[in-house]
Amino acid sequence: MKISLAIIVKNEEKYIERCLQSVSGLVDEIVAVDTGSTDNTVPLIKGMKNVKLYHFEWCDDFSLARNFSIEKTTGDYVLVLDADEYIVNGTRIEMESIMAKDIIGRIQINSRFKKDNQEHHSKSYVSRFFPRDVRYKGAIHEQLDSERPRINTNFIVSHDGYFETNKSERNIPLLQKALERSPMDGYYLFQLGKELRISKQYEEAFSFLKKSYELTNNKAAYYSELVVELINSGKECGKAEILLVINQNEDILGNVSDFHFAKGMFYLDYCLNYPNQAQQYIRSIESSFLSCLKLNQHDPIEFVQGTSSYLAMYNLGIYYEVTGYINEAMDYYAWSSEYGYLLAKRRLQELIRDNKRTH
Secondary structure: OOEEEEEEEOOOOOOHHHHHHOOOOOOOEEEEEEOOOOOOHHHHHHOOOOEEEEEOOOOOOHHHHHHHHHHOOOOOEEEEOOOOEEEEEOOHHHHHHHHHHOOEEEEEEEEEEEEOOEEEEEEEEEEEEEEOOOOEEOOOOOEEOOOOOEEEEEEEEEEOOOOOOOOHHHHHHHHHHHHHHOOOOHHHHHHHHHHHHHOOOHHHHHHHHHHHHHHOOOOOOOHHHHHHHHHHHHHHHOOOOHHHHHHHHOOOOOOEHHHHHHHHHHHHHHHHHOHHHHHHHHHHHHHHHHHHHHHOOOOOEOOEOOOOOHHHHHHHHHHHHHOOOHHHHHHHHHHHHOOOOHHHHHHHHHHHHHHHHHO
């Protein structure tokens, strides 16, 4: 059976060669569709062997462009990548196994991003390997329109296109247009809220995320991330109603480390903003981060790398330091720094220096 790579590109001269080289030995055909590049992307692709290049006039609709690229393929199955992604793990044998079952393969996308001048890594599983008769729907953050069973694969893809890059200026208008057509679409509301939060438009983000939460069933694929985004947005806006959201999801999201981490961060801010209620919630800070570490022993769902380990340890260090338990704080800073987390290492060194001065 034949496997095709379908990729859409625009101004990807920095990444395109790396991406296409990563599929060597995995696919039989590469179809690249340019949507209006003005840099060196097209000449680079033309210089590559066995790459079929097509052009598509951009019309603010990712699904139309994706589907055009699929229609140009001739394989039995299609693998979809973005130009700023590249495969770091995966085998042809596994791909053929999925093809034999006529199912859809979900690949692990590992993304780098920066927040508050710190580098972080996130992980998600996305449906990217599917029979050629499947098509996309949705103008942006497009999804496969298929009822076929989906399975997580051992494929790992690295993604760094969002590192020190803000694509919200492109995405927000497209999502707003999509919501004009479908104002009650919980998924688009979630994605717009997420993009607005990235752009630090916190009040607007909270409004869209809250509406999405009210419309979304807890079985939806994006529900866990929606709740985490809502809690984080509520923290940034000082919304006490997040206490109810947390309570509603304790059982539903018990295995999601990002949920417990977001809780801990929310309680921390809440106690600072509402000191008259701090006594009621201050222990919830500790218990939330300890829940993260407990999950680390049981293969948790983790979106942002470190929420079940070094990030939780670092914030426990902060909690114990603020509450006067310096030895405990130093322990958690030390454990966090063992993962290579620089903030923990720096704070531990500062505490060690302070202790030497006082003794």
